[in-house]
Amino acid sequence: MMDERFLDQAERAVEAERAQAVQRVTSAVAGTGRKACLDCGDEIEPKRVVIDRIRTEAEMLNYVLSPRFGSVTKKTAHRFRVDCGGNWRTALELADTCARMMQANEIENLDHTVVETAAALMAGHA
Structure with a gap:
């Protein structure tokens, strides 16, 4: 109690x-x-927040290429945007592939030939 x-x-x-x-x-x-x-x-x-395709080379440079690779030419950015179709996920996968290729071949600067080769590798043509 x-x-x-x-x-x-x-x-x-x-x-x-x-x-x-x-x-x-x-x-x-x-x-x-x-x-x-x-x-x-x-x-x-x-x-x-709007998630849309990457429409310009400037967007590609600012959001994908420059943070990862530093200084990149507009020609390379154009080739990169064309090869990934402006798709964000594909752009990031292509950037990963480019980085792996550059590391394996000891390439310091990203150029359009690296982008073309990486895109061909991703497509299964290389």
Whole structure:
């Protein structure tokens, strides 16, 4: 009987602490915290992500080639985009194949012949 009363008192104390914590959070949000949250929400606008084919050599250079191979000519970027068809997944696979070929043959700079050979290898023609 004594244990049950002790448990009831403990449960009531926990509920009271929980209610106080909720009240503190609510008052903070209702005051300056609410304004800060609204201001933050105004600054963060909805974003839209569009995943589409790589349409230009500049996109190919910026997103696939330059981060991986450094400086690459526009002719090489054009050949790369044509060989992968502007497809992101194919572009990344072609970049992997080019990197493996360059490492195996100790080639330092990516050029259109490496891209053509890697594309032929991927297509099963080499």
